Amino acid sequence: MNYLLKKKIMNVPMNQLTLTFKDADLEKSFFKNYTEKYLIHGRFCHGVAVFFYSLLSVFNAYLFPDVQFFMYLISFGIILPVFTFGFLYSFTDSYKKYWQFLFAGYVIITGSGYTAMVAIAHPPNSNALYIGIIICLFFGYAFIRLRAIYACIAGGLVSTGYLILIIGKYNSPDIILLNYVINFLGINFLGTFIAYSMELFSRRNFLLINDLMRKKEELRKSQDVLEQRVSERTAELKAANQAILEDMNQRLKLEAQLRQSQKMEAMGLMAGGVAHDLNNILSGIVSYPELLLLDLPENSPLRKPIKTIQESGMRAADVVADLLTVARGVAIGKEIANLNTLIEVYLKSAEHQKLTASYPSITFKTKLAPDLLNINCSPIHIEKALMNLISNASEAIENRGTVTISTFNQYLDKPLNGYEDIQSGEYAVLMIADNGTGISPEDLARIFEPFYTKKVMGRTGTGLGLAIVWNTIRDHGGYINVKSSEKGTIFELYYPVSGGEALPVKGKIPLIDYLGHGEKILVVDDEERQRIIASDILTRLKYNIRAVSSGKEAIAYLKKESVDLVILDMIMPKGLNGRETFQEIIKIHPAQKAIIASGFSETKEVKLAQQSGARKYIKKPYTLEKIGMAVKEELGK
16 A cells, blocks of 8 residues: 555656656657547447437336336436537547546536435435445446546536435434445545546556656667667778778678677677566565565456556566567576477467467478477577577568478588588578568578567667577577578578477466465665565565675675575675675575576676675566465475
8 A cells, every 4th residue: 555655656656646747848748648548448438328328218218107207317418418419529639638627527427316316306216326336436437547636526526416316305313324325435545446446557657668768769879879880880991991802702701600699799788777676576566566466356346457567577588588589688597398388378378379379371391300309598588599589470461371390400510601601510490481582681690689670660660589599499408590581581590409308398387385384584685675675575476585685785684693595686786795795694594505696697796706605596576476486396395
């Protein structure tokens, strides 16, 4: 509840009562986005309101034949024409400016209409009509996306009018009148809370998307600067090499390699920093919805908006993971797996089902070698590369077509000269082929550069897809071959084979499997938000938590106390980092168990800490399963 009543969302000042951003331009931008998002929904609401109000009006007129004329007059002479006018008005430009006032008016008019029906009908049957008022109230609070302040005012006016009528018209016992008052106060409080929560979540989503778009624009501008610098350097190198004609081809090839290396290094530095900041921003958005959903009943109206926030946060976290892949490579533990199994898992995934629904005219075929050899890989990055290649292949097909996913074993007794030189050896090959429009020679030379894309940025892709494929294949010691013509494109990914048995595919682990039993854990993180999130999650998992803000505080604490496990943030710029802190801790408690956490990918410092005894590493943002399983496994050693 405290988090709902904060005066700021993501450090943006706002009016606590009305939820209005204090920045007028930001508020105007939000309202425009909010209007466009729910314009179609608003028209649908008109239709629903007309249908149900007409149905209930006919039924009410039937129940009260002596005042049937007045019932019809209220419904079909006043209220339904207002709804019809509102529906037609929604197709005008001025509607977008006044639709909130119009919808608040609907609540007041429909509620007043039912109040009028109660007034002209005869008790005790007329008492049943107050159900219609309750429906009107919740229609305004929870369905038509009315802003909380307007919903509260409209609901309050309707309830007040009804209560005044009841108190003035009927000589009811005080206990009955008190019951009416309490019920309507409770209904309005609950409805206001629902409308307030829905609007708050909408504003959080809006700010998050705005922030992500701003970061993306900053990345684009940085890319433009890098492109300009690389072009200038290329021109200088070409001018210097003009006199050496016999070396021209070789020098051009070396120049291209240098340009790519410089660009990737610069992109790595930039993307790594941005990804770290975004991970900190996303931590609460990814972690807290998971905790909130545990406390909400299945039929709660809050579950859908909270799940939307969680899914948005996870999608944003995926983009951050893509940035880190481009910046630093895969750099996580690998395991023995089979490409066929990973392909089958992807084809059953929600991502692929969404893709097939988006391209109903495309046929997806598989030709998987039954004797395919295993590889040593990071399954999540193999699946990411597979998803990007299949998505690109689908977008390359303009009308009807076919995307074929194939695997086969390939032994090369000598290097293969293709898109790049593939060294001799034994490989498991993943091939994605399409019969689309193909890739031009100019684009083919640059398709693996970060943010080099022919798609609409932010709508059909981030420009990182093929850069991720390139970095992933590099991290796995493999090679890429690309063939393209006007008849289609073929991507071949060569992965070195590995001995050993493939591990079974892991499913979602039940919460009960990683609950604790009161073990004492010390959380060390210089970011207050990260400490709070980690502490909240671990407390929910039934651990006894202590938290400190630096390596120095952790060392001082452990000189006096002992804990079962320490969770160390790797990067703490103002003092000792995670590795340095752990090396001091084991001087005090040589057998101390510890986990390293970071918003970056695994680094050299992380590996040094693991060599010292902190074996587990987890990447932020935290989730229940990620941190829960890591703690459970480390405590079990």
